[in-house]
Amino acid sequence: MEFSHLVAYGVVYQKTVDASSGVSDAIYKVFLRDMRFSDERRDIIFDRLTDDWGKVEGLLLLKAAPQ
Numbered sequence: 001m002e003f004s005h006l007v008a009y010g011v012v013y014q015k016t017v018d019a020s021s022g023v024s025d026a027i028y029k030v031f032l033r034d035m036r037f038s039d040e041r042r043d044i045i046f047d048r049l050t051d052d053w054g055k056v057e058g059l060l061l062l063k064a065a066p067q
Helices: none
Strands: 006-018 020-034 044-045
Touching: none
Parallel strands: none
Antiparallel strands: 006 020, 020 044
């Protein structure tokens, strides 16, 4: 089994408020850091609108709430 060394350190998202359906968030970009590298390969940006979903090997479900 291979484990990833990626750390998510930021996102670009849009919050939409609709009177009929409520509040929804859409994530457009995820900023990732690959901790195995210390050069230009370290920082990765995944853009869900333009990047190839066929290359995605896993999926992360993230839920955030105010503390």
